[in-house]
Amino acid sequence: MKNRQYSILNYGCQMNESDAEHFAGQLAELGYSYSEDYHNADIVVVNTCCVRESAEKKILGKIGEFKGIKIENTKQILCLAGCMAQKGGEALLKKYPQIDLLIGTAQVNNFKPIILNYLAEHGQRVHADMKINEQEFEGQAVRESTYAAWIPIMYGCNNFCTYCIVPHVRGRERSRSKENIIAEIEKAVAAGYLEFTLLGQNVNSYGKDLGNSNAFAELLKACSEIKGVKRLRYMTSHPRDMNEEVIKIAAQQKSICKHFHVPVQAGSNKILKAMNRGYTKEKFLSLIAMIRKYAPDAAITTDIIVGFPGESDADFNETLELVKNIEFDAAYTFIYSKRSGTPAANFEEQIPLAVKKARLNQLMEIQNINSLKKNKELEGTVQEVIVEGPSKNNSSIWSGRTGSNKLVLWPMEDKEYKIGDLVKIKITAAQTWLLKGIAENE
Ligand code: 5AD
Numbered sequence: 001m002k003n004r005q006y007s008i009l010n011y012g013c014q015m016n017e018s019d020a021e022h023f024a025g026q027l028a029e030l031g032y033s034y035s036e037d038y039h040n041a042d043i044v045v046v047n048t049c050c051v052r053e054s055a056e057k058k059i060l061g062k063i064g065e066f067k068g069i070k071i072e073n074t075k076q077i078l079c080l081a082g083c084m085a086q087k088g089g090e091a092l093l094k095k096y097p098q099i100d101l102l103i104g105t106a107q108v109n110n111f112k113p114i115i116l117n118y119l120a121e122h123g124q125r126v127h128a129d130m131k132i133n134e135q136e137f138e139g140q141a142v143r144e145s146t147y148a149a150w151i152p153i154m155y156g157c158n159n160f161c162t163y164c165i166v167p168h169v170r171g172r173e174r175s176r177s178k179e180n181i182i183a184e185i186e187k188a189v190a191a192g193y194l195e196f197t198l199l200g201q202n203v204n205s206y207g208k209d210l211g212n213s214n215a216f217a218e219l220l221k222a223c224s225e226i227k228g229v230k231r232l233r234y235m236t237s238h239p240r241d242m243n244e245e246v247i248k249i250a251a252q253q254k255s256i257c258k259h260f261h262v263p264v265q266a267g268s269n270k271i272l273k274a275m276n277r278g279y280t281k282e283k284f285l286s287l288i289a290m291i292r293k294y295a296p297d298a299a300i301t302t303d304i305i306v307g308f309p310g311e312s313d314a315d316f317n318e319t320l321e322l323v324k325n326i327e328f329d330a331a332y333t334f335i336y337s338k339r340s341g342t343p344a345a346n347f348e349e350q351i352p353l354a355v356k357k358a359r360l361n362q363l364m365e366i367q368n369i370n371s372l373k374k375n376k377e378l379e380g381t382v383q384e385v386i387v388e389g390p391s392k393n394n395s396s397i398w399s400g401r402t403g404s405n406k407l408v409l410w411p412m413e414d415k416e417y418k419i420g421d422l423v424k425i426k427i428t429a430a431q432t433w434l435l436k437g438i439a440e441n442e
């Protein structure tokens with residue numbers, strides 16, 4: 001019998017990348033092998049995102065493509081998973097009959113029995129129950145990277161920022177047990193992994209549902225002390241919940257990367273309130289001051305949304321001022337995207353697209369100056385870099401990342417590395433998006 005094959009098309013955030021690795025793990029257990037060729041695969045999982053309209057549009061285009069693919073490959077099973085699947089439900093199946101199975105965000109670890117059931121009797125097609133399957137996936141995720149592992153520590157979100165679809169499609173916060181998390185990291189260490197990212201929509205809330213308000217600090221410390229954990233990252237932090245204890249641990253523990261990602265979203269108190277963020281600009285500034293006090297050399301990055309409903313020129317100028325003052329190492333900047341089902345979608349005073357685009361450009365211009373300035377500060381320093389492989393654009397150049405998550409490029413010359421090697425690189429030239437360097441002779 002022909003070897004059965006699966007393909008996964010993944011969209012969205014790191015949590016989706018992690019979920020995709022769990023789908024892959026379960027498909028491998030069922031005897032399927034990976035193929036990039038999604039036209040001819042027996043099972044395809046399209047793992048979706050709906051955080052912004054642009055993501056949804058792209059994915060709907062891809063789903064459309066499968067109409068044709070399934071005329072050629074009639075036996076192919078098309079699974080739609082992730083946030084859009086959860087949001088769209090039954091209606092998506094009606095509109096796109098090429099989809100065979102709908103896998104909700106809470107059903108990732110149920111994937112294997114869902115597939116088995118479907119193969120046996122072509123049974124239930126929609127599996128979008130938000131009631132979480134508490135049991136964890138017992139098998140092994142098939143990880144994309146050979147040295148860096150995603151470690152989900154909690155699922156869902158309780159915050160209900162007024163722009164955000166995530167709490168609506170990923171449900172309430174549920175934390176994994178500390179024991180399971182540590183066991184997963186230890187297993188990955190034994191398999192050769194050295195970099196770990198603890199994942200959750202709001203990692204600072206970890207363990208609150210288990211009745212422990214200090215649980216994230218404890219977990220972070222415990223994970224950082226696991227032998228073999230060379231680099232520990234965590235995302236995403238919420239500025240409202242990030243506390244001194246966590247900052248201290250992140251600053252002190254050698255294995256924890258000196259990188260703080262704290263999404264500010266906006267610089268005006270009026271907009272922060274309308275977003276339901278739960279902090280003021282002043283509170284955010286004092287958080288940054290605290291990070292700089294304990295970890296003066298750490299990189300600080302953020303997320304910002306421009307054009308939230310009601311954002312005036314004066315409000316936007318406050319965002320620009322904040323960005324100028326803080327000098328983030330990098331900022332992920334987004335145009336506000338109206339998500340139906342969220343409160344902000346019904347707010348009056350939606351901002352015209354042309355204004356949003358102009359604000360985005362203005363913001364990026366200022367942030368680019370910051371990024372270059374921050375990167376220039378590293379010229380002449382020696383950075384510890386994990387080798388990611390040959391550069392995408394030039395195979396005679398190595399690429400890797402610093403603990404602060406900056407991209408570093410250096411000439412291969414006669415240096416032989418393996419992906420995942422830790423090497424020392426002297427930074428010789430900084431650009432806005434990357435650092436160039438040369439390998440230090442050990
Ligand atoms: N429109 C634009 N950006 C959004 N984000 C979340 N929801 C929206 C939306 N409706 C951004 C936030 C978040 C990041 C992951 O995506 O900045 O931090």
Ligand code: SF4
Nearest residue numbers: 012013049050051083
């Ligand atoms: Fe991730 Fe949010 Fe997109 Fe879902 S909607 S995949 S949680 S970014």
